[in-house]
Structure formats: C-alpha cells, structure tokens
Amino acid sequence: MKLLDSIHSPEDLRKLPEEKLIALSGELREFIIDIVSAKEGHLGASLGVVELTIALHYIFNTPHDRLIWDVGHQAYGHKILTGRRTRFNTNRQFGGISGFPKREESEYDAFGTGHSSTSISAMIGMALAARLKGDNEREHIAVIGDASIASGMAFEGLNHGGVLDANLLIILNDNAIGIDPSVGALKRYLTNVKKGTAKEENIFECLNFNYSGPVDGHDLPAVMEALRRMKQIKGPRLLHLITTKGKGLKQAEENQIVYHAPGRFDRKTGELTPSPSSDQPPKYQDVFGLTLVELAEINDRIVGITPAMPTGSSLKYMMEAFPNRAFDVGIAEQHAVTMSAGMAAEGLIPFCAIYSTFLQRAYDQVIHDVALQDLPVIFCIDRAGLVGQDGATHHGAYDLAYLRCIPNMIIFTPMNETELRNMLFTVQQGVDHPVAIRYPRGRGVISGWRTPFETIPVASSRELVKGTSIALLSLGHIGNQATKAIRALGNPKEIGHYDMRFAKPLDEIRLHEVFSRYDLIVTLEDGSISGGFGSAVLEFANSNGYRQKVTCLGIPDRFIEQGTIEELQDDAGISEEAITRCLIQLLHEVR
Ligand SMILES: Cc1ncc(C[n+]2csc(CCOP(=O)(O)OP(=O)(O)O)c2C)c(N)n1
Numbered sequence: 119m120k121l122l123d124s125i126h127s128p129e130d131l132r133k134l135p136e137e138k139l140i141a142l143s144g145e146l147r148e149f150i151i152d153i154v155s156a157k158e159g160h161l162g163a164s165l166g167v168v169e170l171t172i173a174l175h176y177i178f179n180t181p182h183d184r185l186i187w188d189v190g191h192q193a194y195g196h197k198i199l200t201g202r203r204t205r206f207n208t209n210r211q212f213g214g215i216s217g218f219p220k221r222e223e224s225e226y227d228a229f230g231t232g233h234s235s236t237s238i239s240a241m242i243g244m245a246l247a248a249r250l251k252g253d254n255e256r257e258h259i260a261v262i263g264d265a266s267i268a269s270g271m272a273f274e275g276l277n278h279g280g281v282l283d284a285n286l287l288i289i290l291n292d293n294a295i296g297i298d299p300s301v302g303a304l305k306r307y308l309t310n311v312k313k314g315t316a317k318e319e320n321i322f323e324c325l326n327f328n329y330s331g332p333v334d335g336h337d338l339p340a341v342m343e344a345l346r347r348m349k350q351i352k353g354p355r356l357l358h359l360i361t362t363k364g365k366g367l368k369q370a371e372e373n374q375i376v377y378h379a380p381g382r383f384d385r386k387t388g389e390l391t392p393s394p395s396s397d398q399p400p401k402y403q404d405v406f407g408l409t410l411v412e413l414a415e416i417n418d419r420i421v422g423i424t425p426a427m428p429t430g431s432s433l434k435y436m437m438e439a440f441p442n443r444a445f446d447v448g449i450a451e452q453h454a455v456t457m458s459a460g461m462a463a464e465g466l467i468p469f470c471a472i473y474s475t476f477l478q479r480a481y482d483q484v485i486h487d488v489a490l491q492d493l494p495v496i497f498c499i500d501r502a503g504l505v506g507q508d509g510a511t512h513h514g515a516y517d518l519a520y521l522r523c524i525p526n527m528i529i530f531t532p533m534n535e536t537e538l539r540n541m542l543f544t545v546q547q548g549v550d551h552p553v554a555i556r557y558p559r560g561r562g563v564i565s566g567w568r569t570p571f572e573t574i575p576v577a578s579s580r581e582l583v584k585g586t587s588i589a590l591l592s593l594g595h596i597g598n599q600a601t602k603a604i605r606a607l608g609n610p611k612e613i614g615h616y617d618m619r620f621a622k623p624l625d626e627i628r629l630h631e632v633f634s635r636y637d638l639i640v641t642l643e644d645g646s647i648s649g650g651f652g653s654a655v656l657e658f659a660n661s662n663g664y665r666q667k668v669t670c671l672g673i674p675d676r677f678i679e680q681g682t683i684e685e686l687q688d689d690a691g692i693s694e695e696a697i698t699r700c701l702i703q704l705l706h707e708v709r
C-alpha cells in the first residue's frame with residue numbers, strides 16, 4: 119500500500135515517521151501528475167510546493183492553525199492531504215471539487231482564494247480576531263508567490279502586518295515566475311538576494327518582519343527545520359523559499375509558461391496531447407493580440423498594457439514586436455488602469471488588456487482616473503462571460519453591469535472575430551471616451567478573420583434576421599448560440615434576430631424599430647442579468663412607454679461554479695438548448 123493511501127487527513131500525516139516524508143513527497147507529486155494529465159488543471163504551481171505542503175501540515179496544527187494559499191492554484195497537494203484524495207479526480211469538473219481553496223469544501227481551506235495577493239490581509243484579519251478572543255498562540259500562515267507578493271494589496275498587508283503584535287507567518291514561495299516570468303524591481307531584488315548580492319538591509323526586515331532564508335524549498339529536511347525555527351518565534355515573520363515551478367516533471371520545469379495549466383498531456387512522457395484539429399477558428403485573445411500589432415504598425419500612438427497576463431491576453435505579440443510600447447506591469451490591475459489613464463492624458467492610445475474578473479480589482483481606477491476625466495483608455499476585456507473550469511472566482515459575469523453604470527463609457531461586445539478586429543480599428547481612429555471591448559475565453563466562429571478593416575459606428579447594431587412577432591436581441595459571441603437555436607427550430611418566420619453589439623450607448627433607433635414591430639422581446643447576454651444589457655433594454659422600454667413583455671436571458675443572481683462552458687451555460691440558462699426552450703415557449707404564446 120502506498121503511503122498516500124493511508125492519509126485521510128493531516129492527523130494521519132502527523133503520525134508518519136519523519137523519515138518517510140521524502141517518499142511521500144514523491145507519491146504526492148506522481149498523484150498530482152496522474153490526475154492533472156488526464157483531467158487538466160493548474161500543474162506547475164502545485165508541483166513546486168509539494169515539500170512545503172507536507173512540511174506545513176506536519177509541523178503546524180491545521181486546521182486550528184490557519185493556512186491560506188494565495189491565488190490557490192498551488193493547493194492541489196493540500197487538497198489531497200486534507201481528505202480530498204479520492205475526489206481529486208473531480209477537480210474543476212461540474213459538480214466536483216473546486217480548483218481553488220474553498221471554505222465550504224473543507225475546514226482546512228481557511229480562506230477562499232482565486233484572485234491573487236489576498237492572503238496576507240486575510241491572515242492578518244484572522245490573527246487579529248484570535249488576539250481579540252484572547253488566543254495568542256494560534257498560528258496564521260500565508261503562502262504567497264513572488265509575483266503575487268509584488269501586488270499592491272500584498273504590500274498593504276505587509277505595511278500593516280509589520281507593526282502588529284500578532285502571529286503572522288508569510289511563506290514567500292519564490293520561483294521567479296508568475297504565469298509568465300515575474301517582472302519589476304522586487305523581482306530584481308529577490309534575484310539579488312538569491313545571488314547573495316542584495317544590499318545589507320533586507321526589505322522585509324525593514325518592514326519589521328523576522329526574515330529567514332533563502333532556503334531550498336525542495337530540500338524537505340531544510341524546510342522542516344526552517345518551519346520549526348519559525349514556530350518558536352512569535353510576531354510577524356517571513357520565510358523565503360526558493361522553488362522550481364513544475365518540479366519533478368522535466369517538460370514542466372523546462373517550459374514553465376505552457377505547463378502552468380497545460381491541458382491534457384501524456385503522463386509518462388509529459389508531452390502535450392495535440393488538439394483535435396488545426397483548422398479551428400482563432401482564439402479571441404489572438405485576434406486581439408495580432409490585430410493590435412497590425413494597428414501599432416500604422417499608428418505610433420498605440421501602447422499596450424497587461425497586468426501579468428502577456429500570454430493569456432496575447433499582448434505578448436505586441437511585446438515582441440514593440441518592446442518599448444507594450445508593458446507587463448505585474449499583478450497590478452489598479453496600477454495598470456491608472457497608468458493607462460496617465461498615458462491617455464498625454465495623447466497616447468492605451469489598450470489595457472485585462473481579464474473581466476481581474477478588472478474588478480481596479481473598479482475605482484476605472485471610475486475615478488479614467489471615466490471621470492473622460493480619458494480614451496481602451497479596455498480590452500478578455501474572459502468575459504463564463505470561463506469554465508476556473509469557476510466562480512474567475513467568471514467574467516459582472517463587467518457589463520459594473521461598467522454600464524459609469525458615465526462616458528462605451529461598451530462594445532463582438533459577435534465574431536471580424537467585429538472585434540473592426541472595433542479595435544475603429545477606436546484607434548479616435549473615440550474620445552473610455553471604451554470597453556469585451557470578448558470571451560476561447561475561439562471565435564470564422565477562420566478567415568484577417569479581413570480589410572472597416573469602421574463600426576458607435577451605437578450601431580446589425581439586423582441578422584427579420585421576423586414578425588418575436589425579437590431576439592443578443593449581445594456578443596453568445597448570439598451565435600441564438601443563431602443555432604433559431605436554425606434548430608427551422609428558422610420560424612416569427613423570430614427576428616439582432617446583433618446589438620453595444621451595451622452602451624444602445625442603438626436606440628434600432629430599439630424603437632424593434633419595439634414598434636414585435637410583440638415579444640428576448641434579450642440574451644453572457645453577463646449577469648442584474649444591471650446588464652437586458653436591464654438596459656428594459657430601462658429603454660420603460661422610459662419610452664413600451665409595454666411589451668421582455669424576457670431577459672443571462673447569468674442569474676447566484677454564483678456559477680466550475681465545469682465546461684457548455685455545462686455552465688446550460689446551468690445559467692443561456693445554452694443553445696436553453697435558448698431553444700425559451701423560444702418554443704414564446705412561439706406558443708404568439709401562435
Ligand atoms: C488579481 C489577479 N490577477 C491576475 C491573476 C492571474 N494569475 C493567476 S496565478 C498568477 C501568477 C502567480 O504567480 P506567483 O504568485 O509567483 O505564484 P506561482 O504561480 O509562481 O506559484 C497570475 C498572474 C490572478 N489570479 N489574480
């Protein structure tokens with residue numbers, strides 16, 4: 119029997135003789151590779167903290183001692199050792215366990231994560247709570263990566279934590295990479311610490327943390343010894359571990375960007391499983407990234423900004439082509455937005471590429487620094503809508519609602535690659551307002567997308583099909599599901615379909631036509647119904663005295679968990695089947 123099979127909780131782990139832990143780390147690594155190779159997920163980060171995970175649960179009294187995993191994509195080993203080994207094959211699947219720590223899933227998941235750099239603040243909150251309850255012994259541990267600790271929120275926590283008389287233990291897991299290589303002055307400083315060439319003063323000691331390290335994070339006895347030493351000390355402490363992302367799988371160590379979340383791969387050779395067909399439409403992110411390079415060639419005022427997602431957003435193409443005009447600022451969404459505002463104030467045309475879910479962190483900057491000054495920052499909002507297996511922390515469900523209420527914003531969402539390309543072309547000609555262009559994770563619908571540029575007038579929509587009594591108004595890529603649903607019903611003459619393109623400003627001329635012609639209206643979007651595009655249409659109808667029934671299809675008022683995008687769209691009621699069901703019902707009403 120394997121050692122791993124005997125561990126159902128950290129209680130079992132703590133009963134193992136210490137000399138067996140190295141063998142256990144080998145088994146844990148193999149188990150993670152086994153499951154992730156078949157079921158997909160985040161690989162490199164979890165492989166890099168196998169020794170640390172075992173040591174933490176062995177030495178500390180979890181779950182009483184609080185353990186928080188920043189971002190949480192490295193917590194697979196933690197999940198497996200804390201009673202979820204037999205369910206780990208459902209990781210990130212619909213109805214299965216989450217790919218991130220989640221309080222409702224286990225008492226060992228002290229705090230839910232997914233977005234980065236929250237662990238230090240959450241840990242401080244828990245430590246202060248313990249102190250107020252008269253417990254000065256409990257330990258509070260935040261495991262945070264080198265890219266995440268460079269974020270503003272982590273610095274806020276360091277600044278506060280350093281003056282507290284509370285049990286705070288930060289484990290800095292330094293592998294010198296985020297998803298893409300880490301950037302910035304802190305990265306440079308940490309590199310110098312590792313080389314032993316850092317200045318005398320240690321940055322963390324200056325902030326009043328008791329610093330220890332750097333320690334080889336794959337030398338299990340050394341990690342155990344360091345943790346035991348830290349346990350003897352009270353107050354704010356930081357242990358600096360050096361690890362290798364992807365440790366234990368050659369390809370993952372050698373190609374850390376790809377093996378961050380590699381998709382399926384051969385468990386034995388490590389080779390990636392090829393995708394079924396090369397003749398697929400392009401990913402929206404690539405249409406954005408490659409089109410931006412074309413536009414930057416003809417317009418030297420264009421600059422590109424990404425907060426730590428050059429590969430995921432495909433801004434990497436512009437970074438390669440124009441290294442002086444494209445910037446990875448690290449995990450710093452707030453800085454990315456305000457820096458873009460500064461650039462726009464100076465007459466540049468900043469394309470700020472940012473995932474919908476991560477833009478949430480820079481909401482005040484969007485309002486206060488961009489919109490209030492009506493600065494023409496172009497937000498290229500990727501991963502809008504349901505994103506799939508990353509689940510509730512990562513869905514881009516709210517951008518339509520949270521942007522629509524901001525004065526001066528123009529919100530465009532393309533139904534296909536050509537519309538995305540043409541809108542990127544349009545805005546660089548000069549729109550004079552902030553613009554949000556939102557598009558989903560995944561592929562578009564057409565292969566020959568590199569068509570000649572055309573301008574898209576602001577607030578213009580497209581009539582796709584004229585009908586007699588039911589108008590379906592769709593926004594963005596999800597409109598393709600509506601096209602399929604209408605086709606599946608045999609293109610009934612009653613149903614008209616419109617690609618509305620703009621959530622703000624609305625194409626009011628079109629809406630007057632639609633409300634004058636049709637008896638029933640359906641709106642369709644891949645964002646929250648509350649406050650989104652459907653709400654905008656209802657506001658229009660209300661303020662113009664139209665009385666038709668308006669059915670709003672979109673993401674309902676609950677958090678959608680993880681699964682394939684198809685499963686989740688069905689769950690939310692916006693899949694092709696769900697749209698078909700809705701249209702059948704409405705056809706009964708009008709026939
Ligand atoms: C606020 C926020 N921005 C961006 C991301 C996307 N993201 C997930 S992991 C990651 C890199 C994290 O790097 P690091 O902290 O060094 O951890 P490692 O993966 O190396 O363990 C990024 C940018 C995120 N999760 N949250």
Ligand SMILES: CC(=O)[C@@H](O)[C@H](O)COP(=O)(O)O
Nearest residue numbers: 189191232379430501508559
């Ligand atoms: C953990 C995290 O936040 C990222 O790794 C995220 O999962 C990336 O998402 P994409 O795969 O859509 O780029």
Ligand SMILES: [Mg+2]
Nearest residue numbers: 263264295296
């Ligand atoms: Mg890292």
